[in-house]
Amino acid sequence: MTHLLLPVLLALASQGSAACTRSMLQDATALYIRAQAGGKPDLLPLGSNLSYAENDVSMPITKGVISTAVPVDFNRSLYDTTQCISFTEITSATGTHPYVIDTRLLFTDDKITKIESVVADAGDWIFDATSHLSHVKTEKWDPIPSTNRDTRSVLKAAGDAYLDSWGDGKVSVPYGTPCARLEGGSYTGDRQPNANTCKMPEFPQPFNIAMDTRKYTIDEELGGLDIFNNFPFIDKTRPNGTSSMNLFRVEAGKIRYIHETTICATKGCGR
Structure with a gap:
């Protein structure tokens, strides 16, 4: 009987380790924001099979904007525990190179296995990081009862x-x-x-x-x-x-x- 139960117990243990919680997504996303501010992607809990892309172009993470320190003047995040994905919008208006960076972090077993970013700067459609910053700061995104x-x-x-x-x-x-x-x-x-x-x-x-x-x-x-x-x-x-x-x-x-x-x-x- 023991040898029949063992695969079931192992499967349940695996499911438990893969549980996706809001607090896990929040903690990892906070690390992402710190990593972007410091240009230090090594702060992130990266999976061994990580894929990284900006504007639909795959590249090594060391070549991405996340490897460049960018002042984070404002950020807002969403947490999707059903898919185990977080989304973060970063507005950077005060640095020498303004950006608006929109990033999805996809997780497997508490590790980030995919990073997808839309990275906008001067020349992109109606880009104005200063104006973007002034408006996102006024919006109310309080939790809904x-x-x-x-x-x-x-x-x-x-x-x-x-x-x-x-x-x-x-x-x-x-x-x-x-x-x-x-x-x-x-x-x-x-x-x-x-x-x-x-x-x-x-x-x-x-x-x-x-x-x-x-x-x-x-x-x-x-x-x-x-x-x-x-x-x-x-x-x-x-x-x-x-x-x-x-x-x-x-x-x-x-x-x-x-x-x-x-x-x-x-x-x-x-x-």
């Missing part, structure tokens, strides 16, 4: 509807009132602070953000959703798409904030 939290499916559907509406103006998007969008350094909430200023126009057709390019991080406690995606149309030199990120705060099923970071192959995406 457990009885009022939206489900993962509601959060995901809100973000998908927003992206889908760019190619199909008939798609109903659950915008809140107010709703404000921060696109690069351009902020819509200044125009009408108490209105929905998030609605986007329908882009020239055909336009489609393919589902297989969308990578989600979902945090029910913060009403947070992040989607890494491939953005077509915007960059004249890359009509099939360029690296992009959309971050959402959803309250009672309605979108309250949207942040967008989009990378350009040429200055201003050639527009």
